[in-house]
Amino acid sequence: MKVLVAVKRVVDFNVKVRVKSDGSGVELANVKMSINPFDEIAVEEAVRLKEKGVVSEVIAVSCGIGACQETLRTAMAIGADRGILVETDADLQPLAVAKLLKALVDKEQPQLIILGKQAIDNDCNQTGQMLAALAGRPQATFASKIELADGHATITREIDGGLETLRLALPAVVTTDLRLNEPRYASLPNIMKAKKKPLETLTPEQLGVDVAPRLTTLGTEEPPKRSGGTRVPDVAALVAKLKNEAKVI
Ligand code: AMP
Numbered sequence: 001m002k003v004l005v006a007v008k009r010v011v012d013f014n015v016k017v018r019v020k021s022d023g024s025g026v027e028l029a030n031v032k033m034s035i036n037p038f039d040e041i042a043v044e045e046a047v048r049l050k051e052k053g054v055v056s057e058v059i060a061v062s063c064g065i066g067a068c069q070e071t072l073r074t075a076m077a078i079g080a081d082r083g084i085l086v087e088t089d090a091d092l093q094p095l096a097v098a099k100l101l102k103a104l105v106d107k108e109q110p111q112l113i114i115l116g117k118q119a120i121d122n123d124c125n126q127t128g129q130m131l132a133a134l135a136g137r138p139q140a141t142f143a144s145k146i147e148l149a150d151g152h153a154t155i156t157r158e159i160d161g162g163l164e165t166l167r168l169a170l171p172a173v174v175t176t177d178l179r180l181n182e183p184r185y186a187s188l189p190n191i192m193k194a195k196k197k198p199l200e201t202l203t204p205e206q207l208g209v210d211v212a213p214r215l216t217t218l219g220t221e222e223p224p225k226r227s228g229g230t231r232v233p234d235v236a237a238l239v240a241k242l243k244n245e246a247k248v249i
Pocket residue numbers: 006007008009036038039061062063064092094097114115116117118119120122123124125126127128
């Protein structure tokens with residue numbers, strides 16, 4: 001059974017993001033980039049399924065500029081067998097990525113497609129859902145447990161105040177939540193081995209997909225700076241401030 005895992009190259013979660021001076025987006029020059037944390041969890045899960053003997057091949061896919069090869073090598077160091085880069089300089093929005101992944105699903109025929117629940121750069125939380133709709137396949141989002149048996153996936157998902165368990169016919173689309181697993185650190189030998197694993201490069205044109213953006217970004221702003229706090233002498237002064245200045249009571 002093949003598993004396709006989508007991995008996005010994003011600004012590292014430790015980096016303090018800065019908005020470009022013209023407000024057209026986020027500064028990416030000289031910024032540390034990494035695999036999207038939810039996608040790292042997705043790769044780890046696919047590799048664990050392979051180690052259990054349920055899955056025979058794990059294919060990592062990334063869409064974007066040439067540097068996404070690094071992201072694919074990270075996925076292969078965790079244990080993915082091969083990588084596919086859909087190379088483009090275009091600004092890829094979730095619908096475009098979902099269409100590219102749908103074309104790869106048609107080509108590779110995986111039984112399971114695992115994505116992160118959201119990319120930490122745009123926080124869209126759309127690609128998995130759009131892919132499931134385009135491919136006409138069942139989906140389970142925010143998975144905290146994945147079990148495969150008898151042509152079905154049993155997925156536990158995190159919902160408000162509890163857990164929900166779903167049974168899906170394969171092929172299916174699953175998106176990962178934080179508690180699904182704790183990804184391993186790639187060992188140095190595995191990082192070296194990953195350099196030799198096959199990496200195929202395709203273009204959106206070869207997949208017959210139009211990736212033109214459908215949405216226009218009107219502006220990007222940093223959150224307002226916090227003004228300093230003040231000390232109040234007693235509860236009466238606090239209540240007066242809440243009433244007269246903040247006007248919240
Ligand atoms: P989003 O809908 O943008 O929040 O992204 C959700 C998930 O879709 C991510 O966690 C990835 O698994 C996948 N994804 C989004 N953009 C890309 C991309 N450019 N390349 C590969 N996978 C992507």
